């Protein structure tokens with residue numbers, strides 16, 4: 001993010017990539033404007049929140065016109081540093097790690113998994129989707145050489161902290177932690193925790209306590225631009 005975006009609240013900033021993806025699709029399909037109601041339906045964020053978020057971006061929607069797609073696209077691209085490729089490394093090429101390496105992140109944004117690390121001699125020295133898999137012993141050297149700023153952590157939970165401790169001496173500023181381990185990091189490193197078990201439990205709680213409308217109804221409101 002650049003300096004202009006420092007004033008954007010964190011909750012708004014988190015929704016930026018979501019808005020950006022949708023606006024990019026709209027732009028690609030030749031649309032010039034979009035209303036907050038259309039955005040709301042597509043990204044599943046209520047329109048009052050969208051209007052408030054967009055006011056931080058200096059995008060003031062006009063009644064009966066909506067928002068200018070080109071303006072938004074330029075704003076998001078600049079704010080999210082889309083002109084710069086962010087290098088990411090993955091640590092732990094098991095079931096989950098392999099799936100992420102096979103998934104082409106570049107399709108959606110300028111994020112690239114540049115390298116991966118392993119301890120299994122069978123995997124070290126091989127590639128998956130052109131991503132080289134290095135020995136964990138080379139962690140600090142390789143990360144610093146390529147100025148990697150983010151890590152996807154998909155190791156067994158009992159080694160998560162020891163891998164994290166080694167990142168302190170590198171260019172890494174953020175960790176996307178898929179392990180159930182709660183990580184201790186210095187203030188210079190940010191951790192986002194993705195716990196599938198917790199998310200699943202929360203979904204099931206919502207299904208039980210806040211039943212969704214009939215499938216037929218939700219299909220009727222499916223927008224064409226999704």
Ligand SMILES: NC(=O)c1ccc[n+]([C@@H]2O[C@H](COP(=O)([O-])OP(=O)(O)OC[C@H]3O[C@@H](n4cnc5c(N)ncnc54)[C@H](O)[C@@H]3O)[C@@H](O)[C@H]2O)c1
Nearest residue numbers: 092093094095096118119120154155156157159178179196
């Ligand atoms: N598979 C899933 O659906 C899933 C879902 C949610 C969370 N998780 C979590 O993600 C993590 C990975 O899960 P998985 O199913 O891919 O496990 P996995 O055992 O298939 O893969 C772990 C990989 O990490 C490697 N490894 C072990 N120690 C390492 C180290 N110090 N440095 C680098 N690599 C190391 C192993 O050789 C192995 O290839 C676990 O913490 C798991 O709890 C997995």
